[in-house]
Amino acid sequence: MKALVLSGGAGTRLRPITHTSAKQLVPVANKPVLFYGLEAIADAGITDVGIVVGDTAEEIREAVGDGSRFGIQVTYIPQDAPQGLAHAVLISRDFLGDDDFVMYLGDNFIVGGITGLVDGFRDARPDAQILLTKVPDPRAFGVAELDEEGRVIGLEEKPEVPKSDLALVGVYLFTPAVHEAVRSIGPSRRGELEITHAIQWLIDQKHDVHSTTISGYWKDTGNVTDMLEVNRAVLETVDPCEDGTSDEVSEIIGRVRIETGAQVVRSRIVGPAIIGAGTVISDAYIGPYTSVSEGCRIEDSEIEYSIVLRGSSITGVRRIAASLIGRGVEVTPSPRSPAAHRLVLGDHSKVQISS
Incomplete structure (x- = not known):
C-alpha cells in the first residue's frame, strides 16, 4: 500500500503567512503540520509516499528531504496548478501504479493517527473508503449523504444547501478502481476535478464505497482560528x-x-x-x-x-x-505622538485644560 500526500495548495486563508511559506509547513507546537501526517502514515506501516507539490515545492523538499527521518521513501510529484484533488490522483498514476493507497491532505490534522483506518481498509478492501465527521457548518466542505443503513448514496462539494452535517475529512483510501473514476469526470463549476465527483462516479457505477464517521479530533488547518485550536490540542499532550x-x-x-x-x-x-x-x-x-x-x-x-x-x-x-x-x-510599541491642544479662542476667554 502507498500514500499520496497533497501539499500543493496556495493557502489563501492563511495569508500573509503563506505569501512566503507553504501552509503545510506552518508549525503546530513547533513542528510543521505536514510532519504529523507523515508520521501517521509511517505509523500505519506505509513507507512508499508520493508528495504532490506546487509553487512551494522547493520549501517542501528542503523540509522533508528523502523522507528517511520519518522512516519513509518520498517521491515528489509536481502539479502545475491546484486543479482539484482528483487531478492530483490523475497526475500521480505512474507513481501509484496498481497499488491501493491512502490519500492524505497535508494541512489536515487527526489526533490518534490513521493506523486503525488503514488496517480496517486492508481487511475489508472496499473500492473506496471515506472518513466523515459532523461539523456545525458543512457548506465549506465536501458533504456526504447516507441512507438509513449508513451507506454512502451521495456526495457534494461545498453545497449551498447541505443534505447532512457530515463533512469529508482529508483522508481517503482507494483501490486502483479510482483511476477510471478520475478519468471519467469533468471539471466542476470551480474549474477543478473534484474527488467527491470521482467517488460519486464509483457509487453510480455500483462500486463498493464505505464510510467511517469519527468522533475524535480533526481539523483542517487552513485558517488562523483552526491553526490556533490545533496548537492548543497538541500542547495539551x-x-x-x-x-x-x-x-x-x-x-x-x-x-x-x-x-x-x-x-x-x-x-x-x-x-x-x-x-x-x-x-x-x-x-x-x-x-x-x-x-x-x-x-x-x-x-x-x-x-x-x-x-x-x-x-x-x-x-x-x-x-x-x-x-x-x-x-x-x-x-514593538508604536511611537507615542506628542500631546497637543489646538485652540481658536476669542478675546477674554477662560479655558481649563487638564495636564
Whole structure:
C-alpha cells in the first residue's frame, strides 16, 4: 500500500503567512503540520509516499528531504496548478501504479493517527473508503449523504444547501478502481476535478464505497482560528521538560517545554507552552497555549494563545493574544505622538485644560 500526500495548495486563508511559506509547513507546537501526517502514515506501516507539490515545492523538499527521518521513501510529484484533488490522483498514476493507497491532505490534522483506518481498509478492501465527521457548518466542505443503513448514496462539494452535517475529512483510501473514476469526470463549476465527483462516479457505477464517521479530533488547518485550536490540542499532550535554562526568579507553571539553548530570565511561563531552541524570554509573560519557535526573543511583553514563528522578536508590548506571527517579524510599541491642544479662542476667554 502507498500514500499520496497533497501539499500543493496556495493557502489563501492563511495569508500573509503563506505569501512566503507553504501552509503545510506552518508549525503546530513547533513542528510543521505536514510532519504529523507523515508520521501517521509511517505509523500505519506505509513507507512508499508520493508528495504532490506546487509553487512551494522547493520549501517542501528542503523540509522533508528523502523522507528517511520519518522512516519513509518520498517521491515528489509536481502539479502545475491546484486543479482539484482528483487531478492530483490523475497526475500521480505512474507513481501509484496498481497499488491501493491512502490519500492524505497535508494541512489536515487527526489526533490518534490513521493506523486503525488503514488496517480496517486492508481487511475489508472496499473500492473506496471515506472518513466523515459532523461539523456545525458543512457548506465549506465536501458533504456526504447516507441512507438509513449508513451507506454512502451521495456526495457534494461545498453545497449551498447541505443534505447532512457530515463533512469529508482529508483522508481517503482507494483501490486502483479510482483511476477510471478520475478519468471519467469533468471539471466542476470551480474549474477543478473534484474527488467527491470521482467517488460519486464509483457509487453510480455500483462500486463498493464505505464510510467511517469519527468522533475524535480533526481539523483542517487552513485558517488562523483552526491553526490556533490545533496548537492548543497538541500542547495539551506535550511532556514538560527543561533542556534550556531558567533563572531562580522565573516561574515555570504547568506543562512547559523549554528546548535546548532557550533562556528564561525574570519571566513567568504558564503552560501548556513550548519555548523553542535558542529563544530568549526576558521580563515577559508567556500564557497558556503558546508556541514560540526557535531563535526568537520576547522581552518586556505578554503573549498567550498564540504561535510565534522562527526568528521573531516581541519587545515592549503589553498583551498579544490569539495571534499567528510569522518568521523574522519584529513587534514593538508604536511611537507615542506628542500631546497637543489646538485652540481658536476669542478675546477674554477662560479655558481649563487638564495636564
